[in-house]
Each structure stands twice: as C-alpha cells, then as structure tokens.
Amino acid sequence: MKKELQTGQIEFINIAKSYRTSKGKYGLLRDIIGEKFSGLSSAKSKNQEKFYALRNISFTVNPGECLGIIGNNGAGKSTIxxxxxxxxxxxxGLVKARGRxxxxxxxxxxxxxxxxxxENxxxxxxxxxxxxxxxxKQYRDIVRFAGIGKFLDVPIKKYSSGMYSRLGFSVCAFSDPDILLVDEVLAVGDIDFQKRCLEKMHSFAGRKTIVFVSHNLDAIKSICSRVIFIDGGEIVKIGRPNDVIKEYVRRSSKSRKN
Amino acid sequence: MTLTGNLSELVKFRELLLAFTDKEIKIRYKQTLLGFLWAILQPAALTLIFSIVFGVFLKVSFSTIPYPVFAYSALLPWSFLSSALSFGSLSVVNNSSLVTKVYFPREIMPLSSIAAAFFDFIVAGLIFILMFFIFKVPIGANIAYLLIIIPSLLALTIGISLILAAINVLYRDVRFVLPIFLQVFMYLTPIIYSVEQIPQKYRVYVLLNPAAGLVESFRDVTVLNRSPQMVPLAYSIAMSFVILILGYAYFKKKEKVFADVI
Structure with a gap:
C-alpha cells in the first residue's frame, strides 16, 4: 500500500549508505589489480574498503516539526x-521527501x-x-536581513566570511522552502547574526519542517521538538530534546574517561 | 527516473538554467580588457592565421570566394563547438562545491556552458554577416537550411559535452585528453579544406564524423550560396540527435554518483 506524503514530510526507510575508503571502483587501476592478487586477505581488505556512513536508519519527520540531529563528527549527520x-x-532503503x-x-x-x-x-x-x-519580491527583505545594503554592487570576493554566510542564509531563509535543512550555520557569523538566524528559525518552527544539524546543544534544545542522536552511522536514541541530549552528553563524557 | 520525468524536472528548473547561463556569460569576460570582443577575436584570429598560412603561403584557393571568408564560414560553427565542448566538459567538476551541496538537475551545468558559448556564436555571427557585405557575397534562399543545421550542431555539442562531463567526474583524464581530442577533431573537420578537396576514396571516412557534414553544409548554404550535399547532411543530423540522446542517457545514469566521487 502506497501512502502519499504530505507537503513538508520526510520519511527514511531502512537507509544504508557506504563510501569506499580506498578508491576501488573509481580510483586507481593498481587498486583493482592489487585486489585481484591479494588472494587470502581479500575478504579482510574488502571490509576495510567499505565505510558505512549510515546503516539501518529509519525515521519520519512530520510537516511543521523541527528535528535536531546530534552526534560526533563523522557520525553521519551531514549524510542524512x-x-x-x-x-x-x-x-x-528509501528516502522520501515532499515539498521544496x-x-x-x-x-x-x-x-x-x-x-x-x-547578482549573487x-x-x-x-x-x-x-x-x-x-x-x-523578496529582494529588499533579503538585503535587509543580510545587512549588506552598502555592498550590493561589490564583487563578493571582497566580502568578509561573515558577510558571505549572511548573504547565503538570507537568500535561503526567504526562499520559502517547505523543508529547511540547516547544517552548522551557527558556527559562522557574529553573535548578532547568530541571534537573528535563531529568530528566523523560530519563526519557521511550526509552519515549516526543519532539520537542524548542530553541535550547539542549547540551540537544538531551544528550537527542536524532537532530536536524533546518531553514532557510527546508527541511531542511538530518538525522542524529546532533553532526554536525547542528556544521553549524548552522558556518552561523550564516558568515552572521554576511557 | 524516466526520460519524460528527467525532462519535466529540467523544465521545472529552467529559471536556474537561465541564471547559470547569465552567470557564465558575465564571469567569462570579467576582469578582461576587451570583454565581449573576445567572442569575435577568437575565430577572427584563427581566420587570420589560416588565411596567411593556407591562403598566402600554401596558396590553397577555393573557387569563387576569398580565403578569409571561406575559413571564417567554417571557423564560426567550429569555434562554437570547440569552446562549448571545453567549457561544457569541465563544467560539472568546476562546480564541484555545488554538486556536493545543492540539488538541481546536474545537466544544467554543461547546458549553461554551452548556452554561453552559443551566445558568443551569435556575437561572432554578426561579424559573419558583416563579411557578406564587405566581400560582396550574395545571400540566397539556401540560408534557410541553417534552421536545421544549427539545431543539429547544438544537439551534437550537447551530446558530446554530456558524455565528456560525466566521464570527467569519474576520471579527470578528460582534462588532458580534451585539447588533443579537439586538435584532431578540427583537422578531421573540413575547416581549412573543403570536402571536395579530399581524394574520393577517403571522403566517406571523413564524413563519418557528424561535425564534418554540418560544418561543410554550413559553408555551402552561407558563403557558397548553394544547396548542401543531402546524404552527408541527413546522416550528420541523424547522428547528432542520436549522440544527444545517448549522451543524455549516459549522463543521467552516472549523475547519481557525482556527489560521492567528485
């Protein structure tokens, strides 16, 4: 039975995704030849070759929901x-997402x-x-939000990195998406801009679907209605922000002790 | 996805194609002194060199028309093909930061490079029209054949670009092979010579190259003011569209791994 998704809905069904760590298929000829001759150790080398960025990931995000994704670097957040x-x-597996x-x-x-x-x-x-x-139609709002009014006719190679990211985020924020994906945008920009970004995301919350990847646990807590904690490509915990963040913090401090 | 699905996705993103083409045209001549003049200077410089080497030194003469007109009439479509191929083939890799971060139909990158090259073609075409007046070349009804020759040239260019652009994502060797390929391609296309000057027994092999029939016909219907050779032209048109379809199918098949291997 096939169910149509609603606009703004996302569904992951048993997703697995691996990358080759040695270049294998699209890499060097000598790897391919080497593989052929390595004989005994081939089973082992094959295991090393594949790196699972994600395995067995299933979840649904409903329209208007804000999902946070937390986990250490390399856990698979950006891949999602x-x-x-x-x-x-x-x-x-199957990825479904409906809407802009x-x-x-x-x-x-x-x-x-x-x-x-x-022009940008x-x-x-x-x-x-x-x-x-x-x-x-949105042009004036975009310019105002980015705060680059004076530099509109300057090639952006002369911009500072903060102006860069403000420009990027502003256009994105006014593009009126049904689903907004945000990856660590808060790491750049000054405090004032970070504040405005968060406000903008708050104004989206409830109306738009947001998937928010960040190491900033406070920001996650303040915006998200549900959080996924992933580690090594697998979901460790999914649920209310406070519970999941607690688990994440507990695990990280434990691994630090070891 | 099916072919129709891919095409409707492309139609959905048509504004992006326009925006990319606009960008390509703008940035191509940014921080150059001569700007758009380069669109004319490239084929014009080649015409000058060929006119001196072949027209003056080697005395390759061709019937009724002056050699510069003869050369330019083929260099015009050729310059388009070669510049579209060089920009188009590298376009996906050159935009790798976009490929790994934003979704859109990937063919928009080669297509916009080709569209920008087509813009240059039109600019250079204006000079061509001027040449008609300067050298007093009569314009005849045969020029209407351009309505099928130019679309075929576009189809051929897009087809080859899509194939090369996809291969280049997987194997960067394309970047090194391309200049050699274009060099050989140029000599195998009747630009400095005409098909009639090729010994009869080799002619058919030269005409296997679909660009040969198109470029030769382009010259026939413009400066020579005569009807094209129908069989080679029909073959070239058919081949061009076959290559377009194959190239598009190949590109869409490889597209899925672009972000992973780029």
Whole structure:
C-alpha cells in the first residue's frame, strides 16, 4: 500500500549508505589489480574498503516539526541532509521527501566570487529553486536581513566570511522552502547574526519542517521538538530534546574517561 | 527516473538554467580588457592565421570566394563547438562545491556552458554577416537550411559535452585528453579544406564524423550560396540527435554518483 506524503514530510526507510575508503571502483587501476592478487586477505581488505556512513536508519519527520540531529563528527549527520536533498542517493532503503527543499548546508556554496552581491542573490535564489519574480519580491527583505545594503554592487570576493554566510542564509531563509535543512550555520557569523538566524528559525518552527544539524546543544534544545542522536552511522536514541541530549552528553563524557 | 520525468524536472528548473547561463556569460569576460570582443577575436584570429598560412603561403584557393571568408564560414560553427565542448566538459567538476551541496538537475551545468558559448556564436555571427557585405557575397534562399543545421550542431555539442562531463567526474583524464581530442577533431573537420578537396576514396571516412557534414553544409548554404550535399547532411543530423540522446542517457545514469566521487 502506497501512502502519499504530505507537503513538508520526510520519511527514511531502512537507509544504508557506504563510501569506499580506498578508491576501488573509481580510483586507481593498481587498486583493482592489487585486489585481484591479494588472494587470502581479500575478504579482510574488502571490509576495510567499505565505510558505512549510515546503516539501518529509519525515521519520519512530520510537516511543521523541527528535528535536531546530534552526534560526533563523522557520525553521519551531514549524510542524512544530503540524502534528504537528493544530492546523494542511498545504497539501500528509501528516502522520501515532499515539498521544496531549502538547504543551507555550507556557507558560500553556490555563491560566485566574481559576481556582485546583487547578482549573487539572484543566482543563489535560482539555485534554491526560486523564480526571478519571487526573488524580486523578496529582494529588499533579503538585503535587509543580510545587512549588506552598502555592498550590493561589490564583487563578493571582497566580502568578509561573515558577510558571505549572511548573504547565503538570507537568500535561503526567504526562499520559502517547505523543508529547511540547516547544517552548522551557527558556527559562522557574529553573535548578532547568530541571534537573528535563531529568530528566523523560530519563526519557521511550526509552519515549516526543519532539520537542524548542530553541535550547539542549547540551540537544538531551544528550537527542536524532537532530536536524533546518531553514532557510527546508527541511531542511538530518538525522542524529546532533553532526554536525547542528556544521553549524548552522558556518552561523550564516558568515552572521554576511557 | 524516466526520460519524460528527467525532462519535466529540467523544465521545472529552467529559471536556474537561465541564471547559470547569465552567470557564465558575465564571469567569462570579467576582469578582461576587451570583454565581449573576445567572442569575435577568437575565430577572427584563427581566420587570420589560416588565411596567411593556407591562403598566402600554401596558396590553397577555393573557387569563387576569398580565403578569409571561406575559413571564417567554417571557423564560426567550429569555434562554437570547440569552446562549448571545453567549457561544457569541465563544467560539472568546476562546480564541484555545488554538486556536493545543492540539488538541481546536474545537466544544467554543461547546458549553461554551452548556452554561453552559443551566445558568443551569435556575437561572432554578426561579424559573419558583416563579411557578406564587405566581400560582396550574395545571400540566397539556401540560408534557410541553417534552421536545421544549427539545431543539429547544438544537439551534437550537447551530446558530446554530456558524455565528456560525466566521464570527467569519474576520471579527470578528460582534462588532458580534451585539447588533443579537439586538435584532431578540427583537422578531421573540413575547416581549412573543403570536402571536395579530399581524394574520393577517403571522403566517406571523413564524413563519418557528424561535425564534418554540418560544418561543410554550413559553408555551402552561407558563403557558397548553394544547396548542401543531402546524404552527408541527413546522416550528420541523424547522428547528432542520436549522440544527444545517448549522451543524455549516459549522463543521467552516472549523475547519481557525482556527489560521492567528485
């Protein structure tokens, strides 16, 4: 029985995703030849070759919900975001997401150095799936939110890194996505901008689906309605922010003692 | 996804294609002194060199028309093909930061590079029209064949670019092979010579290259003001669209692993 997703809904069903650590298929010829001749140790080397970024991941995010994802570096958080936005595809399982996806994944992706701030707003807006007319309508708000009014006609290669990320986040925030993916955006920008980002995300909360990856546990706690803690590509705990964060903190301090 | 699904996705992102093309055109000549003039200077410089080497030194003459016109009439479509191929093939890798971070149909990157090269083609085409007046070349009804020759040239260019762009993501060797490939490709295409000057027994092999029929026909229907050779032209048109379809299918098949291997 096939059920249609609602707009803004995300569903992961038994997702597994692995990367090859040695380059194997798309790498060097000598690896392929080496594999053929390694004989006895081949089973072992095959295990080392594959690195599971995610295994057996299943969850659903409902429209209007804000899901936080926490875990150590390399746990697979960003891979989940990439799967939602269809940048990468799962090896096993099924990813479903319905609605326009706005991904603020890393600062500056999609901005072009040689172009001016204004040109970049139009370019980045288009990358996020906005039409020219939509961008035009939101243009003034985007500029105001980013606080780059004076530098609109300057090529952004002259911008500071803070201005960069403000520009990126602003366009994304006004692209009116059904699903907003946010990956560690708060690590950049000054305190004032961080505050505005959080406010913007708060204003989204309840109306839009947000998936928020961060190491900033306070921010997670203040925005998210549910949190997933992943470790080594697997879900350790999923549930209310306080409980899951407690578990995460407990585990990290334990592993630090060992 | 099916072909129609892929195409409707592409239609959905048409504004992005426009925005990318706009960007390509803008950044190509940023911080250059001569700007858009480069669109004209590239084929013009080659025309000058060929005119001196082949027209003056080697005295390759061709019937009624001056050698510069003869050379430019083929260098115009060729410059488009070669610059679109060089930008298009590298476009996905050159945008790798986008590929790993944002979703959109990946073919938009090579397509926008090709569209920008097509813009240059139109600019350089204006000079071509000027040449008609300067050298007093009559314009005839045969010029209407351009309505099928140019779309076929586009199809061929897109097809080859898509294949090379996808291969380049997997194997960066493309970057090194490309200049050699273009060099060979140019000499195998009737630009400095005409198909009629090839010994009869080799002619058919040269015409296996779909670009040969297109470039030769382009010259026939413009400066030579005569109808094209129908069989080679029909073959070239058919091949161009076959290559387009194969190239698109190959690109879409490989696209899924782009973000993982780029």
């Amino acid at each position: 975001l990439k799967l939602i936005s269809k940048i990468t595809y799962p090896e096993k 996806i706005g991904a603020f994944i890393e600062l500056g992706a999609g901005l072009h150095h040689e172009l001016t701030g204004k 707003i139009y370019l980045y807006g288009a990358i996020l799936g906005m039409s020219k007319a939509e961008i035009k």
